[in-house]
Amino acid sequence: MGLGFAATLFRQGAIAGLTALRRRMLVTLELNNKDRAYEWFLAWMAEQNRLVASSSSRSVKWLRSHQLSLETNVEQRSNGSSSVLFRLVAGPGVHYLKYHGAWMQMKRERETKAMQLMTGTPWETVTLTTLSRDRGLFPRLLAEARDLAMRSQEGKLVVRTAWGIEWKPFGQPRRKRPLRSIVLGKGVGERIEHDVQAFLRRRQWYADRGIPYRRGYLLHGPPGSGKTSYIQALAGALSYDICLLNLSERGLADDKLFHLLSNAPERSFILIEDIDAAFNKRVQTSEDGYQSSVTFSGFLNALDGVASGEERIVFMTTNHIEKLDPALIRPGRVDLSVLIDDASPAQAKTLFTRFYGGDEAVTGLTEEGVERLGEVLGSITNEEMQQGRRASMAALQGHFIRYGAQEAVDTCRELFVDRRDAL
Known part of the structure; x- marks a missing residue:
């Protein structure tokens, strides 16, 4: 009995000592797929794995991994063609890598019983563990992952669409269109650009006067005059992204619209095209009888109501400004209305x-x-x-x-x- 009691004490003491030693000597970094850095890190791992395979990586060395996950990106073009890109990343499980001379354990876990309610995507977590003395390598690694993601989008325009209550990239980043390639009437493009730049410089001015920091633009004119093309070119010139919002999207309701407009990504334009048709029942009702549940009053409240968000720029386009309700184009909802006309x-x-x-x-x-x-x-x-x-x-x-x-x-x-x- 005495030997058994002593063995139990020794085992518990060893476990406690090992736990204390682990806490003192090891440091852990956790990333989950709700954070933007999660996708950056996976892309960085895929790139490093490719470099190691080609013997061109000097900073990272991998042990061979037998657990891989496939990520497929599909870009569907308006002419019906499409392109598919495959990327192999480390799958759920335990992996090891040597980064700048320090060994790290990477553990990717996937929660199969719980899913994100709106997107149906399982919750995932990546945990990096290394010696406490090497904790300074974590910011360096994340900075490399961020820079890699930024370089892949350098000189390109990212278009996002609403996926549930989140904004997700749509297809691959598009090449930026030069602003001078859009030929508008004399002074028209410069007027819009100067107004946007003035708005971006006056954040504190808005705050000091208690004015909501948001701006709305309406570009109206006949079809094919260059309204959407100019918005895309302006976003590229300012290094902004575009969040394309379709008010007729299946499942979109007032509460989701509030959330989307209040949580738009930083440095992005929210683009709503053909706003005159947004609340036309003929357009809103699909072939199977579905009708969008976004109400006109809900849309107005999302633009400048009590629940509306700030720090955003909304662009709306229309071919028929005469069909718009005066409540929609009043100041505060549309701060600048510009005619983009046919060719002069x-x-x-x-x-x-x-x-x-x-x-x-x-x-x-x-x-x-x-x-x-x-x-x-x-x-x-x-x-x-x-x-x-x-x-x-x-x-x-x-x-x-x-x-x-x-x-x-x-x-x-x-x-x-x-x-x-x-x-």
């Missing part, structure tokens, strides 16, 4: 010279020849406008892509239509 003579000439200028080897035209044809196109545009006929910038762009410079000018009159009949 100056716009048509500018777009033409940008398409065909600077490449004499391809077009066979000198800069003077391109300028002369641009003047002819501007004159034709002016004549058609005097007769009440207009052409959109999108129609002109497609026309220029299809034809050479001389032929594009000779056949451009077919693009002009009576806008009253077209609408």
Whole structure:
């Protein structure tokens, strides 16, 4: 009995001593999939695993892992084509790596019994463990993961869509479009850009006066005039992302709309297209009889009500501003309303010279020849406008892509239509 009692005390003492020693000598870092750094870390691991396989990594050494997970990214394009990218990352289980001379244990755990209610994604946790003396390597590792994620998106535009009550990236990051590639009327683009930049500089000014720090823009005009294209280019110029919000999305209700608008990612524009059709029953009702439950009053309250969030920029577009309720476009909900109209003579000439200028080897035209044809196109545009006929910038762009410079000018009159009949 005495020996058994002594053995029990020794075992408990050994366990307590080992636990105390572990607490003193080891440090643990926990990441869960609710944190943005979680995806960065997994992407970093996948990249390091690839570098180790190619013997080009000097900072990380892996033991061979037999537990892998597959992540598939699908990008569906508007023309029906799609691309699929596969990425192999460390799966649930225990893995080991040597980072800058320090061994670390990486344990990935997945909760199979509990799921995120809105997305159905299982909760996951990654735990990194190393010696306490090497705790300074954690910020260094996370900084590398962050920089890798930022480099992969450098020069690109990230578009997000609502997934439940969360914003998720839609497809792969898109290449940024130069702001000068969008040809608008004289001073129109500069007016919007200057207003956005002034708003971003006046955060403290808003706070000192108790004004909610948010801004709303409405771009209206005929189809194909460049409203959405300009917003995308402006977001790229300011290094902002775009959160595309579809008010007709299945399952979207007022409470979810409040949450989405109040929790938009930092440095992002919220884009709501065709706002005039958002509360049209014909548009909201799908083939299976489903109708969105977002109400007009709920949408107005989400924009500037008591429960509305701050620190956001909302862009709305419409082809028919006359159909909008005055309550929607009042100041506070729409702070700046700008007309993006059909092609003017100056716009048509500018777009033409940008398409065909600077490449004499391809077009066979000198800069003077391109300028002369641009003047002819501007004159034709002016004549058609005097007769009440207009052409959109999108129609002109497609026309220029299809034809050479001389032929594009000779056949451009077919693009002009009576806008009253077209609408």
